[in-house]
Structures are given as structure tokens and as C-alpha cells.
Amino acid sequence: ATAPAQYDVVIIGGGPGGYNAAIRAGQLGLKVACVEMRETLGGTCLNVGCMPSKALLHASELFEAASRDFAGIGIEVTPRLNLPVMMKQKQDSVTALTKGIEFLFKKNKADWIKGRGRIAGPGTVEVEAADGSKTTLKARDIVIATGSEPTPLPGVDFVEGKVVDSTGALALPAVPGKLIVVGAGIIGLELGSVWRRLGAEVTVVEYLPRITPGMDSDLATAFQRALTKQGMTFKLGSKVTGSKVTDKGVELTVEPAVSGKDGGGAAETLTGDVVLVAIGRRPYTAGLGLETVGVEVDKRGFVVGDHFKVADGVWVIGDVTTGPMLAHKAEEDAVAAIELIAGKAGHVDYNLVPSVVYTFPEVAWVGKTEDQLKADGVAYKSGKFPFTANSRAKINHETDGYAKVLADATTDRILGVHIMGPQAGEMIGEACVAMAFGGASEDLARTSHAHPTRSEAVKQAAMGVEGWTMQA
Numbered sequence: 181a182t183a184p185a186q187y188d189v190v191i192i193g194g195g196p197g198g199y200n201a202a203i204r205a206g207q208l209g210l211k212v213a214c215v216e217m218r219e220t221l222g223g224t225c226l227n228v229g230c231m232p233s234k235a236l237l238h239a240s241e242l243f244e245a246a247s248r249d250f251a252g253i254g255i256e257v258t259p260r261l262n263l264p265v266m267m268k269q270k271q272d273s274v275t276a277l278t279k280g281i282e283f284l285f286k287k288n289k290a291d292w293i294k295g296r297g298r299i300a301g302p303g304t305v306e307v308e309a310a311d312g313s314k315t316t317l318k319a320r321d322i323v324i325a326t327g328s329e330p331t332p333l334p335g336v337d338f339v340e341g342k343v344v345d346s347t348g349a350l351a352l353p354a355v356p357g358k359l360i361v362v363g364a365g366i367i368g369l370e371l372g373s374v375w376r377r378l379g380a381e382v383t384v385v386e387y388l389p390r391i392t393p394g395m396d397s398d399l400a401t402a403f404q405r406a407l408t409k410q411g412m413t414f415k416l417g418s419k420v421t422g423s424k425v426t427d428k429g430v431e432l433t434v435e436p437a438v439s440g441k442d443g444g445g446a447a448e449t450l451t452g453d454v455v456l457v458a459i460g461r462r463p464y465t466a467g468l469g470l471e472t473v474g475v476e477v478d479k480r481g482f483v484v485g486d487h488f489k490v491a492d493g494v495w496v497i498g499d500v501t502t503g504p505m506l507a508h509k510a511e512e513d514a515v516a517a518i519e520l521i522a523g524k525a526g527h528v529d530y531n532l533v534p535s536v537v538y539t540f541p542e543v544a545w546v547g548k549t550e551d552q553l554k555a556d557g558v559a560y561k562s563g564k565f566p567f568t569a570n571s572r573a574k575i576n577h578e579t580d581g582y583a584k585v586l587a588d589a590t591t592d593r594i595l596g597v598h599i600m601g602p603q604a605g606e607m608i609g610e611a612c613v614a615m616a617f618g619g620a621s622e623d624l625a626r627t628s629h630a631h632p633t634r635s636e637a638v639k640q641a642a643m644g645v646e647g648w649t650m651q652a
């Protein structure tokens with residue numbers, strides 16, 4: 181038998197964590213292999229996450245605008261949905277992107293080893309290919325980048341085309357008459373928006389008394405109002421306890437989440453054509469052989485490391501470890517971990533990882549929410565500016581939402597920025613940069629922003645912190 185291939189770094193998983201790690205390792209001259217068991221590179225994000233969802237959000241947003249808004253600006257059309265074409269353009273984009281990662285691997289001399297990887301002891305990874313053949317790789321450092329999978333809901337079994345997870349909801353063959361989304365988090369609201377725009381009646385059932393946990397609660401209230409105005413129905417404080425697939429569709433049993441004196445009430449049945457379960461994602465470590473290197477997981481299944489290191493020569497990045505489960509966070513982890521492996525410095529500030537909901541309007545934020553500042557007893561000042569007073573938003577007839585800047589009451593350092601409005605996801609970048617440089621709200625307020633742009637609302641919100649907003 182030939183001797184096992186010897187690498188500096190072997191990465192298990194080829195998602196945003198794994199592929200960025202492989203490329204960075206290649207750039208730094210490390211001999212690197214990335215083990216990925218899917219047919220394509222790119223992980224959840226490129227194949228069944230960020231990218232296909234954004235493709236459908238973009239297309240469905242244009243479809244709704246054409247159906248609802250075009251006439252008002254003097255464009256008369258009668259749009260007709262061609263779902264197979266919409267799905268095909270989504271898949272074509274996904275294929276182009278995953279091929280792009282393959283090209284970057286070649287360019288940076290990173291080997292893609294196709295198959296399922298398993299740690300078989302210190303410095304050893306065994307790969308089982310789809311045909312059952314096994315290869316052993318030797319590595320000085322192993323990086324775990326195996327990502328996450330949808331969390332199942334007890335009592336609600338997945339049934340193809342009927343009770344689906346996000347992957348199923350990205351590929352429905354027809355627009356459901358009634359779609360019930362379980363979970364009012366980012367993924368549920370994005371995919372719920374897609375199908376509502378294409379014609380489905382959408383009800384979102386959520387356990388908590390609010391939507392999008394983690395979002396500033398002031399913003400969450402405004403966001404829920406905007407989605408309700410668009411026709412989405414919310415059933416909050418409700419617990420889904422079971423499901424049954426019948427000829428008529430899917431029956432969901434729903435109970436009030438809080439029982440006893442303040443809550444209670446009888447269980448009821450909701451019926452939909454399709455149910456999307458989007459209650460969160462859980463770390464994926466099945467069959468990984470962590471025990472062979474003495475690595476344990478926490479009680480929620482996450483592999484926890486100290487500055488990405490979990491054992492001698494074993495590192496962890498991305499969704500499978502702590503921090504926000506986001507592609508750009510996985511990417512930052514990847515660069516930091518590889519630079520540490522290469523003997524350089526590596527660090528990620530999780531407070532500065534932005535969150536974005538790609539609905540219409542978008543919601544984006546970075547840093548602390550008002551709820552967190554209150555809970556932590558931090559004295560802060562706040563400035564808020566509505567898009568109804570922003571000229572670009574007015575001209576475009578898109579005035580829902582606002583920008584809010586939170587700053588330390590004493591030092592004026594920016595603590596959080598929260599935006600709801602079209603392209604909020606693009607606008608949050610300047611807040612991330614300002615905060616990374618330790619900027620004050622006065623810095624934002626005194627920086628010239630082009631007119632007329634929506635980003636002027638961020639500047640005006642910062643001016644609001646100083647008490648000299650001009651346009652509102």
C-alpha cells in the first residue's frame with residue numbers, strides 16, 4: 181500500500197468555514213486538503229442556504245413589485261409566474277458559485293478530497309468515498325468545519341414536499357395554497373416571504389411572544405408590522421405539538437406556549453398544504469470521531485475551543501462551534517484559525533459580526549441592542565431617523581423603517597446600529613467599519629454621506645445622538 185498523503189492542514193467540511201480556511205492556507209503556502217462529502221463545494225451556504233434563498237428572494241421581490249408597485253410608477257405589465265424558470269436560474273447561479281470555489285481551490289493549490297471525513301486519532305483523517313473506498317490522510321493540524329443541520333421538531337416528522345426543512349422549502353415544485361412556517365427566525369421569515377410573494381397564504385407560528393429573537397425588540401415590532409401589512413399572519417406564543425399528513429394537507433396541533441393562569445387555552449388545529457419547520461440549526465458532528473482525539477461537545481452539541489483550538493493539532497470553526505451561525509462569521513473564524521496555525525495572530529470580534537434579514541424591507545444590525553444595553557445597565561444615548569424623512573426613500577416610495585444609532589452616554593463610542601429599510605444589509609457595513617475603529621457617533625455624524633442616498637439616514641440617526649438631526 182502507498183503511504184498516506186501528508187498535509188500541513190486537513191480541513192473537514194467545505195462550507196464557508198472550510199473553503200475559506202483551505203484557500204487562506206494555500207495562500208500562506210501550507211499544504212492543505214479539504215474533505216467534503218457533498219457533490220459540490222460551498223457547504224450549506226452556497227448549496228442550500230444563503231445563495232439559493234437570496235436568488236428566490238430577489239426574483240420573488242421583483243415579481244411582487246411588478247404585480248403590485250409598477251403600475252403606480254407608470255409601468256403597466258401583467259406578470260405571470262414561471263416557477264420552473266425561477267428555480268432553474270437559482271440552480272444555475274448556485275452551480276456557477278460552487279464551480280467558482282473549485283476554481284479557487286485549484287488556484288491556491290488546495291486539494292478537495294471527496295468523501296466523508298472521520299478523525300481516526302491525532303493527526304489522522306480517514307476519508308470514505310461514495311463508492312466505499314477509504315483513504316487515510318496525515319495532518320499536522322486538523323480543522324473541524326462540519327457546519328450545522330436543521331433542528332427537527334419533536335412530534336413533527338419531515339414528509340417530502342409536505343413537511344419540509346429549509347432545503348425542501350427552496351425547491352417546492354408548486355406554490356402552496358397555504359404555507360405554515362414554524363419558527364419566526366430569519367430563515368423562516370425569508371422563505372415565508374418568498375412563497376407569500378409568489379401567492380401562498382402564509383401563517384408563521386412562533387413559540388416566543390415576539391419574532392426574530394436577537395433583533396432589537398423595537399425593530400422587531402416595526403418589522404412584524406411591515407410583514408403583517410404585506411399579508412403575513414403571525415401566531416405568537418404558540419407551541420406546535422404534533423402534525424398529521426392527510427389527503428387535505430398537513431394538520432398541525434398548536435397549543436398556547438404558556439400554560440396556567442396567564443396563558444392556557446385549548447389546543448387548536450391549523451391546516452396547511454405545506455409546513456416549513458425552521459426552528460433553528462444544530463451543530464453537525466455525526467460520525468466525526470471526536471472521541472479519538474479527546475474532544476467533547478457541550479450540552480447543545482457544539483465543539484467548543486479556546487481561540488479555535490480544541491486539542492493539540494485540532495481546531496474548530498464556523499457553525500459547529502460557538503458564535504452566530506452565519507457564513508461571514510465562519511469565514512472570519514477560518515482566516516483567524518489558519519493564521520494561528522501558520523504562527524500568525526488571529527482574532528474575531530463576535531460583537532462586530534452583522535446580522536441581516538433579506539426580506540423587504542431588509543433588517544440589519546451590528547453591536548448591542550437596546551435590550552442588551554438595558555440588561556447590562558449601560559448608560560447610552562440613542563438617535564433614530566425614519567425613512568419617511570429620507571429623500572431617496574421618498575422618491576422610491578419605500579419609506580418603511582428607520583435607522584437607529586446607540587452610543588455610550590459618556591464616551592459617545594458607537595455601541596450598536598440598527599436599520600430596517602431596503603438595502604439595510606448593504607448599509608450596515610459602514611457601521612461595522614466605524615465600530616471596528618472604535619468610532620464615536622459624532623464621527624458618523626460628521627462624515628459626508630452622498631445625497632440622495634438611504635445611508636444619509638444613518639448619518640442623520642448619528643446626528644440625532646448629538647441632538648442636531650436636520651431633516652426630521
Ligand code: FAD
Pocket residue numbers: 192193194195196197198215216217218222223224225226228229230231233295296297298325326327328346347367464467468497498499500505506507508509510538
Ligand atoms: P456549512 O456551510 O454547513 O458546511 C459544512 C460542510 O461540511 C457541509 O457541506 C457538509 O456536507 C460538510 N461535512 C459535514 N460533515 C462532514 C464530514 N464528516 N466529512 C465531509 N464533509 C462533511 N448565513 C449568512 O451569513 N447569510 C445568509 O443569508 C444565510 N442564509 C441562510 C439561509 C438558509 C436557508 C440556511 C439554511 C442558512 C443560511 N445561512 C446564512 C447560514 C449559513 O449557511 C451558515 O452559517 C454557513 O453555511 C456555515 O458555514 P460552515 O462552513 O460552518 O458550515
